[in-house]
Amino acid sequence: MILSRNLKCLSLTLAMLLLAPAAWAASDQQQLIDRARITVSDLRHDKEFGTAPALLKRAVAVMIVPQLVKGGFFVGGEGGDAVMLRREAHGWSNPAFYTLASASFGLQIGLEQSELVLFVLSEKALHALLADQFKIGAGAGLAVVTLGSSAEAATTATLNADIVVWASASGAYAGVTLNGTAIKPRDSANMAYYHHPISVSDILYRHQAHNHDADRLRQALTATAGPAS
Numbered sequence: 001m002i003l004s005r006n007l008k009c010l011s012l013t014l015a016m017l018l019l020a021p022a023a024w025a026a027s028d029q030q031q032l033i034d035r036a037r038i039t040v041s042d043l044r045h046d047k048e049f050g051t052a053p054a055l056l057k058r059a060v061a062v063m064i065v066p067q068l069v070k071g072g073f074f075v076g077g078e079g080g081d082a083v084m085l086r087r088e089a090h091g092w093s094n095p096a097f098y099t100l101a102s103a104s105f106g107l108q109i110g111l112e113q114s115e116l117v118l119f120v121l122s123e124k125a126l127h128a129l130l131a132d133q134f135k136i137g138a139g140a141g142l143a144v145v146t147l148g149s150s151a152e153a154a155t156t157a158t159l160n161a162d163i164v165v166w167a168s169a170s171g172a173y174a175g176v177t178l179n180g181t182a183i184k185p186r187d188s189a190n191m192a193y194y195h196h197p198i199s200v201s202d203i204l205y206r207h208q209a210h211n212h213d214a215d216r217l218r219q220a221l222t223a224t225a226g227p228a229s
Contacts, residue, residue, distance in 0.1 A: 029097060029193040033214050035066035036083050036095070039115050040220040042168065052147075052166045055119040055158065056225040061086040061126045061204070063183075065100060065116035068167075078102055080116070081186070084129065085221060086204040092218045094209050096200040097189035098129075102181040115168045125162035129183060130201055136163075137179040146178060 043049045043056070056062060063084040070078035079102070083095035100116075120126050125142050128134050136144050142162040158164050165178055185200045194209040202208040 029189050030213055032066065032081050032083060032097070033095060033217050036064040037217045037220050039064050039066045039117065040217065040224055042115060043117060043166075044224045046168065049117075049166060049168060052117065052119075053224055055121075055164055055166065056221070058121055059087060059119040059225075060123055061120035061129075062092075062221065063098065063116075063118035063120065063129070065114075065118070068100065068114045068116050070113070078181070081189075082116075082118075082183075083217075084120075084200070084204070085218065086126065087225075092221045093204045093207075094194075094211060095214050095217065096203040097186040097193065098183055098200075099186050100178075100181055100183050102178070117166045119164045119166065120162075121158075121164060122162045130185075130204070132184065134183045136181045136183070144178070 043052055061084055063082050065080045065082040068078055068080035078100075080100050082098040082100055084098055085095050086093040120129065122142075128142060143160060144163045144165065145158055145161040146165040146167060147158070187197070187199075190200065190203065190209075191197050193211055194203070198209050
């Protein structure tokens with residue numbers, strides 16, 4: 001009897017230990033979702049984003065990078081975590097998790113960061129981002145335009161762009177150059193947040209994942225974008 005009870009306690013303890021990393025990971029993803037919602041609020045209210053909300057009305061999907069970090073001494077790198085949501089008939093999909101990473105060389109001293117929003121303006125660009133790895137500027141026949149706070153959304157360049165990157169940067173690194181940046185799905189993050197293995201296509205197109213904790217982000221995007229143009 002005592003042995004049986006001890007075995008049950010041991011089994012419960014082992015189960016809790018096995019579940020703990022997943023719980024922590026899901027918490028990390030929720031923090032990213034919450035920061036992405038703040039970025040959407042910035043997009044709506046912060047003058048740094050200028051007329052960027054007009055781009056959201058045209059977007060078939062949006063990728064939000066709440067914090068892209070660039071820094072180092074002489075050899076620099078940049079990276080950040082992201083979420084992507086696809087526009088649907090009556091709102092936005094659940095978020096799929098991504099990561100951005102690149103390396104650069106030059107005189108780069110200090111640590112700077114940016115908020116980025118990638119407006120995906122064509123289905124061709126969205127399908128490219130669904131691949132295992134998409135690299136900006138590496139073929140695929142996509143036009144990628146990077147804008148900042150002083151730019152207008154309705155320029156000739158953006159009218160023909162597949163992806164428009166809007167950056168609100170701080171620090172000495174005032175410009176954002178994403179050429180060569182790799183954008184990859186984070187399968188482990190998607191699994192942690194939705195509690196089962198799932199692809200970004202399943203999340204964005206097939207409605208096979210839902211987490212109510214992402215609803216506020218989806219609602220924020222709907223409030224900012226208004227009806228689709």
